[in-house]
Amino acid sequence: MSFDLTGKRALVTGASRGIGRAIAVAYARAGADVALLARNADLLTDVAAEVEALGRRAVVATADVLDADVTRAAAAGAIGALGGLDILVNNAGGNSFSIPVAQMRMSGWEKTMRLNLDSIVHITQESLPALGDGGGSIINVSSVAGLRGAPTMAHYGAAKAALISLTQSLAVETAWMGVRVNALVPGWIETDLTDFLRASDDAERAALARVPMQRWGRVEEIAEPAIFLASDASSFMTGQVLVVDGGLSAMP
């Protein structure tokens, strides 16, 4: 049973909704205890209940990942409550605006970097001692926006591209500790974050025209590959980029 996570302890950031929530629940179903970190504790109630109904422990931690000190304390507290850590999923992130680089205010650029890149360094630094104790797996959730140009979303694309480079550097630096580090790259998945692309039929048609499989991905279709990367099924895999995008990145 390579895809089994029985007895493992996982910390998932951005766990209150979307891809993070799906990964947290899938890990519990695969046998892991899960620490859920999110900005809004209220939204964690349902996810925690879902994990606990599966007979697994749910640890809850609240932090806005833009606040480094609070995020570090929340992550450390969650790892303590879990009694150790085997899996870290750096999923929290996002983007709330589109604008060409020429017109971009630096405050927006900096906030995007802190949200999608700095936060991951903070949480990873807090987690590495526990992950190194017995080996572990880090999964950094990037985006197809980080694979190529992302016009009007250069800030987000650059942060997600940097996250892939960070993944590779970390993989080399931590292999001796028994820690594997991989990037998981979702394409267009049906979540709150992509709601704006479904606002009109035209927008949706234009978006899906670039996806060979001609549909939105479901969050479960990211959660299953996330089990693969967390489990012994990927035991010889580190520093790699697993793209799950319905063929989007294969288009000429």
Place this chain on the structure above:
Amino acid sequence: MARYLLLHAFPFDGAMWDSVAELLRAQGHEVLTPDLRGFGDAPLDGRLPAIDGMVDDLLPLLGDEPAVVAGCSMGGYAALGLATRRPDLVAALALVDTKATADRDAARANRERVASLAEGGDDWSAGMIDGLLGETTRRTRPDVVAAVERALAEAPRATVAWAQRAMAARSDARATLAMLTAPVAVVMGEEDTMSPLAEQELIREVAPHAAWVPIPSAGHLTPLEAPGAVAAALLGLVGGRGD
């Protein structure tokens, strides 16, 4: 960082909140989980049965420093009793699987029946576990079922009788809720049959701004059945760290 006062259900003791308390402490909060009168290490002291007696014991513990108060079932009656006496000590109130109304005649008579069975050395808790735990918990969580069975078997009979009569004598607390200015949350297991939805609606009638926090797949003892979900609700009551 907040200070939490967590009040346990019948017939448990403060340890009922251990899992929730651990999660709150891990996020930097202070947590008090006292044994209510007659339970755990707290003596009965021979006074007449009254929820107010439990409140008497809580006041020296709190001092003059307010706390976020959460009470499960009987603990909720004590929390409302505290809010009636000293609303200034209640920074926020979470009513967990509990009621704000007084017992109706049938419920009061049933409590006297349970009290008499306990005093007479008879089996006072037959079938009670089916009401305490949600259907999902009974099916999937043998550890929780065993813990509740143990608590029912080990509860001191004098305390069972005292607490049943104290609960039967409690007054309606809706006037307290209507006047309370602190934030309120109504937390309930969706599979709770002992404090049914209709009772929660009565709370919302007098506290229309109360946060409404249903917990899926849990019954009447959510702090035991879904401690992570309850901890999230209690963290949310005072705003997350990020706010």
